[in-house]
Amino acid sequence: MSRMAGPDRTPASLTGRGSAVVSVARADSLIDWLQASGRGDQDAFASLYDAVSSRVHGLVLRVVRNPAQADEVTQEVFLDIWRQSARFDPQRGSALSWMLTIAHRRAVDRVRSAQATTERDSAWVAENQDTPHDSTAERAERSLDAQRVRNALDALTDTQRGAVELAYFGGYTHTEVAGLLDIPLGTAKTRIRDGLIRLRDSLGGAR
Amino acid sequence: MSADIHSLSGAYAVDAVDGDERVLFEEHLALCPECRVEVASLREAASALADLTRAETGPDVRRAVLDKIGTVRPLPPLVQRPAYDTATEHRGIPTEEVGTVVRMPRRHVLTWAGAAAAAAVVGGVTWQQFRPQEEVQLTAAEKVIRASDAHRFQQSVDGHTMTIVRSPAMRRAVLIAEGMPAAPKGKDYQAWFDLPGQGMVSAGVVRPDASDNVMVILEGDAAAATGAGLTVEPTGGSPAPTSDPIMLIPFT
Numbered sequence: 001m002s003r004m005a006g007p008d009r010t011p012a013s014l015t016g017r018g019s020a021v022v023s024v025a026r027a028d029s030l031i032d033w034l035q036a037s038g039r040g041d042q043d044a045f046a047s048l049y050d051a052v053s054s055r056v057h058g059l060v061l062r063v064v065r066n067p068a069q070a071d072e073v074t075q076e077v078f079l080d081i082w083r084q085s086a087r088f089d090p091q092r093g094s095a096l097s098w099m100l101t102i103a104h105r106r107a108v109d110r111v112r113s114a115q116a117t118t119e120r121d122s123a124w125v126a127e128n129q130d131t132p133h134d135s136t137a138e139r140a141e142r143s144l145d146a147q148r149v150r151n152a153l154d155a156l157t158d159t160q161r162g163a164v165e166l167a168y169f170g171g172y173t174h175t176e177v178a179g180l181l182d183i184p185l186g187t188a189k190t191r192i193r194d195g196l197i198r199l200r201d202s203l204g205g206a207r
Numbered sequence: 208m209s210a211d212i213h214s215l216s217g218a219y220a221v222d223a224v225d226g227d228e229r230v231l232f233e234e235h236l237a238l239c240p241e242c243r244v245e246v247a248s249l250r251e252a253a254s255a256l257a258d259l260t261r262a263e264t265g266p267d268v269r270r271a272v273l274d275k276i277g278t279v280r281p282l283p284p285l286v287q288r289p290a291y292d293t294a295t296e297h298r299g300i301p302t303e304e305v306g307t308v309v310r311m312p313r314r315h316v317l318t319w320a321g322a323a324a325a326a327a328v329v330g331g332v333t334w335q336q337f338r339p340q341e342e343v344q345l346t347a348a349e350k351v352i353r354a355s356d357a358h359r360f361q362q363s364v365d366g367h368t369m370t371i372v373r374s375p376a377m378r379r380a381v382l383i384a385e386g387m388p389a390a391p392k393g394k395d396y397q398a399w400f401d402l403p404g405q406g407m408v409s410a411g412v413v414r415p416d417a418s419d420n421v422m423v424i425l426e427g428d429a430a431a432a433t434g435a436g437l438t439v440e441p442t443g444g445s446p447a448p449t450s451d452p453i454m455l456i457p458f459t
Binding site: 037038039040042045046049053054055056057058059061062071074075078079080082083084085086087092093094096097100101102103104105108109142145146148149150152164167168169171172173174175177186188189190192193194195196197199200203 | 214215216217218220221222223224225228247248249250251252253254255256257258259260261262263264265267268269271272273275276277279280281282283284285386416417418
C-alpha cells in the first residue's frame with residue numbers, strides 16, 4: 001500500500017498525518033466525494049458512506065456502547081456530514097479526520113446527556129462486532145491499519161495511553177479522567193496532550 | 208498566551224472538555240494560531256484510533272441515511288470577507304444570512320487566495336505559503352474577540368454557557384454559544400440590544416449551525432447598547448420581543 005506524500009492539496013504538516021490514516025488514493029477520493037456531496041450529489045455521498053461508515057460507526061459504538069443508540073448517533077453523524085460537506089476545507093486537515101471529529105463529538109454529546117439520567121454501563125471493553133460484509137482483502141487491510149495504530153500506541157507510556165483511551169473511547173472529560181485515575185487535575189490534561197503528541201509523532205514516523 | 212489554557216489543546220482535540228472550557232478554549236483558539244495547528248494535528252492523530260474499533264452499520268442504517276439526505280439541503284460553504292471590510296459589516300445583509308458564522312453577500316466573496324493576499328497586504332503580515340489560512344484569516348467575529356478592549360459577559364442558559372464578547376471601540380458584539388439546539392419549528396432565536404431611549408432593538412436572528420454552535424456578530428451598535436437579550440420569536444424574527452428573554456446580559 002502506497003503511503004507516499006500526496007498531491008499538495010493540504011499543507012505538508014497536516015497531510016503527513018492524514019495520509020498516515022488512509023492510503024493517499026483513498027484520501028483523495030474522500031475529498032472528491034465530500035465536495036461532490038456539498039453540491040448535492042447523493043451517489044458520491046453513498047460512496048463516501050461505504051468508505052468511512054465502519055470507522056464512524058465503530059467509533060460511535062465504542063463511545064456510546066448501546067447498539068441501538070449508536071445506530072441513531074451514526075445516522076445523525078452522516079446527516080451532519082452531508083449538511084456540512086461544502087464546509088469541509090481540505091486546507092485544515094484530512095477528510096477522514098474531519099468526519100471522525102464530527103462523529104466523536106456527537107457520540108460524546110450523547111453519552112454526556114444520557115449520563116444525566118442513567119448511570120452508564122461500567123463495562124469498559126467494547127463488544128466484539130461481526131463484520132459480515134468484509135472480504136478477506138478488506139479484513140487484511142483493516143488488520144494492517146489496526147496493527148499500525150497499535151504499534152504507534154506502544155510509543156505512549158502506560159499512563160498516557162490510559163488517559164488518552166479514557167478520553168477518546170470513554171468520552172470522559174479530562175476532569176473525569178483525573179477522578180477515574182485518581183491523579184491531580186492538571187496531570188490528566190497533560191497526559192492526554194502528551195499522549196496525543198506522541199501518538200501523532202509516532203504515526204507520522206510509521207509511514 | 209497563558210500556558211495553562213494552551214495545555215488544554217489535547218483535551219479539546221478529543222472533546223474531553225466541559226462546556227465552559229470549550230467556550231474558553233475556543234476564544235483562545237481565535238487568538239492562538241499555534242494552538243489551532245496543534246489541535247488539527249492532534250485530531251488527525253486521534254482519528255487514527257478509529258482504526259481499532261471498526262464496526263459495520265446494519266443495512267437499515269445505511270438505507271435510512273441515504274433516504275434522509277434526499278430531504279436535506281447541504282449548507283453553502285463558509286465564505287469570508289477580506290480584512291479591510293470591518294466598517295460596513297453586516298450592513299444590507301438579508302436577515303436570513305445573519306446568524307450563520309461568516310456568510311457574506313455575493314459581492315463580498317473573495318476566493319481564499321484573494322482574501323489571504325488582501326489580509327497579508329493590509330496587515331503587513333508576511334504570508335507563509337504553507338500556513339493554514341486560519342492563521343492569517345480572521346473572521347469578523349474573531350476580530351471583535353481579539354480586540355484590545357474586548358470584554359466578555361457570560362450567562363448560563365439551561366446549563367449551557369452563552370457568551371457575549373463586546374468591543375466598544377469596534378462598536379461590535381459577538382454572541383457565542385454551544386450546545387444550543389435549533390429553535391422549535393416555526394420559531395427562531397432573535398438577539399436584541401438594549402439601547403437607551405429605544406428599548407430592545409433587534410440585533411438579528413440567530414441560527415445555530417448543524418453542530419448546535421453559534422458564533423455570530425450581533426447587528427447594531429454594541430457600543431451604545433447597555434445590554435443584550437435573546438428571545439424565541441416566530442421564524443424570521445419580530446420587530447420587538449414577543450416573549451420573555453431566555454438570556455439577558457447587562458453590559459456592566
